[in-house]
Amino acid sequence: MNAALAFVKQPLVVALALIVVLLLLGEALSPGFASSQQILRLLIVAALLGIVAAGQNLVILGGREGIDLSVGGVVSLSAIIAGNLMNGTDAGIPLAILACVATGALFGLANGVGVTLLRIPPLVMTLGMLGVLQGLLVVVRQGIPSGRAAPGLSQFVSQPFLFGLPGIIWLWILIGLFMAFLLRRTVFGHRIYAIGSNEQAAWMAGVPVRRMRISLFVLSGVFAAIAGICLLGYSGSSFANVGEQYMLPSIIAVVFGGTPLAGGKGGYTGTMAGAVLLIILQSILTTVNIDESGRQMVFGATLLVLMLFYGRGQAMRA
């Protein structure tokens, strides 16, 4: 009985159960909501969020109030850079990917150096970096014309690629496998949990804490950049702050996936479910016929209720 209860209370199980419930609810509210075509569309949107959340997940797992508020800015910047470098031709794709990943890594590196070497709290460091990125977006947008996605990229994101699933879903699955392997089977992964649960102990056990933490922020920047490229493929052209919508939702997806903001425990499989859950919830609210204000109120209230399912803080004990 206790084992069964423990199983049911697992964040991943909770998220999956909620996904099923929401899909049924969506189907009841508007028939066709849970059709395979619709679910595929939802998964594509969820993949975009999920890829950003992968980096966010790593930074949060690393503990010491790890958080990356700059991901939204990196997503936007990456989408713009990619759009300009490919400008509607497939030939530009490799260069675009290279440039975007390098940009993401660079901003991640700056965040990581600020957090570790200068010991700025992650929230402050990445908040400041977000301001820099937003300023940079203005400069970039005015200096160069808004670019277009290469047809190959758009196809990758929205057209079936293998077994009827588009490339981005396969990419997301690949990232999921990579994350699971990284977190469970590599020294690097185990060290993430080590520094996340007790940095001091990890340091004394010989874990290169600073280098680890810097790599986590670099990875976060890289994942955000990849998401930016995919987002360009999804929307066709890059426009103003497209990435901003990913900043806080990526954190919520991680929390819904069972990784507490304190870090040190959790994993990416749950986060993937969390991202799908969040997107389905948003999608239901857009299909239901209520105006924007009601939609936002219901969305906010539902998020609060859902959070009650996940690790609440400890009550004070004397």
Add this chain to the structure above:
Amino acid sequence: MTELSVPARRRGGLKRIFERFPFLPALIILLVLFALNGIYQPRSVGFVGITGLAKTYLALMLLAVAQTYVVYAGDIDLSAGAIVSLVNVVIVVLMGQWGGDALPVLGAILAGLAVGLACGVLNGIVVAALRLQAIVATFATSIFFTGLALYVLPVAGAPAPALFWRTYGGRLLEIPFVFYVVAVLAVILYLLARTRLATQLLAVGDDAQAAYQSGLPVTAIRIKGYAMCGLFAALAAFCITGDTASGDPLVGGEMTLLSVAAVVLGGSALSGGFGTVVGSVFGALIIGLINSLVYFVGTPSEWQNLVQGLAILVALMAGIMVGRRARR
């Protein structure tokens, strides 16, 4: 012996001064920025320039103060900007319905305070009583508050009555109204800093477990911190309304993260237990002065945001590093 003890005492003295006045680095940065503003645009440090600065940034100053009370206890409020938006549209709509005379305006202001207080208490219950994580929970409430604001006023643009913004932007006995606000605010902040609540919030932020064990009602104190935040967010909304003279359901959204930045610039620790509201006011002014300085030195318009962002990042980092060194 005495030779050896002198530097030791001096270092101790500096540490003590900093612990008593954590906002000193912010004050120094502020004065430097003020001087630079004066060099590049002498008129900006004149009477009219300072009045304009106060008028524009009073809202951010108040929101930074609001955020400080939450940060004192080691919490954070990402819905502060949404509360500003909500109170802004509520008072504009109420004044539109009740008419723009003195009594209805006063009634609307009271209603606005009540709305801010209610939002703050809701945040407090969600974070402290239901024990949800502050960052994500207040983000969720911010979506909820934004929805409410959109319900009250779906599109921006409803005008505030002339009495409201004429008073805010006008003069009383030849002195700009905002200066009275600043003076009253200074007194209120001074008095609030001496209340038991401020000390209790800092105690909770310093070590919640210890505070609990010494008999403090930790949950109630944190809720009160959020309630203070809601009240000051409402005050910030009044200033925004006075400045923009209209209602906009999204007006405060951008201010949330700036208010957090202002608190950090002011020398308060986001981890709680250490800080001052005065520092946060300075922090908000630093952001304002950086913005105007970037303009005055003649930065091309498309580069202004980037230079502002970089300058704020540098100021944040410098403030934290100087503060840490001084405290050690």
